[in-house]
Amino acid sequence: MAKHKRQQKKTTVPAGEKTTTRDTATGLPWYRKVRFQAVGLFLLSFLLYANTLGHDFALDDAIVITDNEIVQRGISGWGDLFSHDTFYGFFMEEGKANLVAGGRYRPLTPAMFALEQQISSGPFLHHLLNVFWYGALVVVIFGFVRDLVRQEKAVPWWFALGVAALFAAHPLHTEAVANIKGRDEIIALLGAVGGTWLIFRATQNGQFRGAVAGAVLLFLGCLAKENAITFLAVIPVVLLLPGKSGAGRGGWLRYLAPALVAGAVFLVLRTAVIGWSLGDPVRELMNNPFLELKNGVWTDISTSDRLATVMHTLWEYLRLLFAPVNLVHDYYPRAIPIMNWANVTPWLGLLLHVGLGVFALLKWRTHRLLTVGIVIYLATLSIVSNVFFSVGTNMSERFLFMPSLGWALAITALIAGAGRKLSPAAAWIIPVITLVFGGMTIARNPAWKDNLTLFTTDVKKQPNSAKLLNAAGGARVDYYQSLPSRDQAAQQQLLVAAEADLTRAIEIHPTYRNAYLLRGNAHLLLKEYDAAIADYDQAIDMSNDGYPAATDNLVIALTAAGQDAGEGRGDLNGAFRYLRRAEQLAPDDYETLRLLGVASGVSGQTAQALNYFQRAAQARPNDPEARWNYAIALYNAGQTEAAEAEFQEAERLKPGIRKERAG
DSSP states (O other): OOOOOOOOOOOOOTTOOOOOOHHHOSOOOOGGHHHHHHHHHHHHHHHHTTGGOOOOOOTIIIIIITOOGGGGGGGGGHHHHSSTTTTOOOOOTOGGGGGSSTOOOOHHHHHHHHHHHOOOSHHHHHHHHHHHHHHHHHHHHHHHHHHHHOTTTTTTTTHHHHHHHHHHGGGGGGHHHSSSGGGHHHHHHHHHHHHHHHHHHHHHHHHHHHHHHHHHHHHHHHHHHHGGGGHHHHHEEEEEETOOOOSSSTTTHHHHHHHHHHHHHHHHHHHHHSOOOOOOSSOGGGGGGEEEETEEEEEEEEEHHHHHHHHHHHHHHHHHOOOOOOSSSSSOOSSSSSTTTTSSSHHHHHHHHHHHHHHHHHHHSSSHHHHHHHHHHHHHHHSSSSSSSSSSSOOOOOGGGTTHHOOOOOOOHHHHHHHHTTOOGGGHHHHHHHHHHHHHHHGGGGGGSSHHHHHHHHHHHHHHHHHHHHHHHHHHHHHHHHOOOOHHHGHHHHHHHHHHHHHHHHHTTTTTTHHHHHHHHHHHHTTOHHHHHHHHHHHHHTTTSSHHHHHHHHHHHHHHHHHHHIIIIIOOHHHHHHHHHHHHHHHHHHHHHHHHHHHHHTTTOOOHHHHHHHHHHSSSSHHHHHHHHHHHHOOOOOOOOHHHHHHHHHHHHTTTHHHHHHO
């Protein structure tokens, strides 16, 4: 009897994969199970940002949370959040929508913050939920890519895992996750990717309701940040991948239609709230970096220089994606210098991005996943690139949050290709990059602890941003003022450093009125009164509204200078000069009137002293010190009965004041 060999089932393994006994005998090994991978990615994302949970509010958190009156109302403010521009709750006045070109309508995340504020007013819950939503986004990216490559030939098992891990670990995401306000980036991309995934699955399953659900997610993403609408250019590319659509030739358009409707509805809603206009670029360097000062007037730079500068920033974006070192949160003027075509980097930015577009157009059939990555990168970057319209700043690391998904997908596709053609060992590049980037992320997070830490850390790495210099100087002044009086004398170097920061900011931006105001504050706290007065005057001269903050501080500086001149140096003429100017600006300021009364009395002008002390008492009728000083002036003027009445009133307001002043 012939012996027959037992036939064994043959298993086909994609290129780049290694078989194991468990693959064929007992199923997939534990590390290849989808549930384990998803949980692992969520934990990775959470652990990368666990050191942000104890952070304070920072940067733009004031605009959307702490100083936003509508958000502070809790859910009762939802109606106003969805019916006004994003800046309204901060400024509490109409007309601020176009403070930056095009305006901002992003009500969804402020609505989330409002609900969270109603539960807990501190920053912990906000930070915790930022990390949670980021982890959820990474898991959704994993699921989306996994479905996207399900039918691709020779795609290694780790492909989706690699894309999600690279995205999760990228240090460029620290601003979006470590800064609470950055949740708009997270939710916008979550809505865009989640919506694209559902629409893609709908075409595979022939279930139209899935496309509708995907359109709803895309709409919510747009409500978080307008950038999500760029996925209307990504979705068709995903649906048109050869061999992917189960909807038949041309049937994918039916599944795309709900997303187009969602995008249109969002644009209609946005237009109804803040109008339909990209807005004319403002004539303020902090909101329009493409200006130069000529003869004291800010004018547009040439079109050629503008385009060269934009192309330079595109080069910088690519550099940061591959080498995310020396990260800073601020690239305002002149962190990015005005460039021209004699420089090399504008040409690099132009040629590389045009080359990416041409490659995707010509190779989309043979390099499908790489093409999808390039399209995601180019489409999501387009809206913040300054190529088509100004976004108010040269560049920002948070602008790479969405494009970095395309980068992760494209890089993973290249590594997978290298694994097939060169060596399976190429796959180890993914965990190495993830480990290095993860360490960089964890190391970067502490900079976001609070404003003082963030600004003073980043200004060392980016000393050419007027806005960052201004912020660092202001943070140093604020911190100095928050110190107990007994500690301030030993910390005056904070004010000296603030003056240096603010002086550099003014050198970069000579008409930066806020920098003059803050430098004036530093001078005032250092008792450099004439320098403070000069800065406040400069800030006021640059303003059309009188700059109330500078005017108020100018009165304080003039009053302090007057007191120093009179009491410190015995210069009564100087004291009167400062104090009378302060009186012109604030006729009812108590301290100014009191000091004018003292100076008048010392100089023998009894009647004038009496007038000033009377006005001071009228300014503070319930202040026993003011009433006592007025009583003394009356007594010196010989009006003893009136003086006694004021003495008694001062005693009523502050029992024991007569005994206290008996000496």
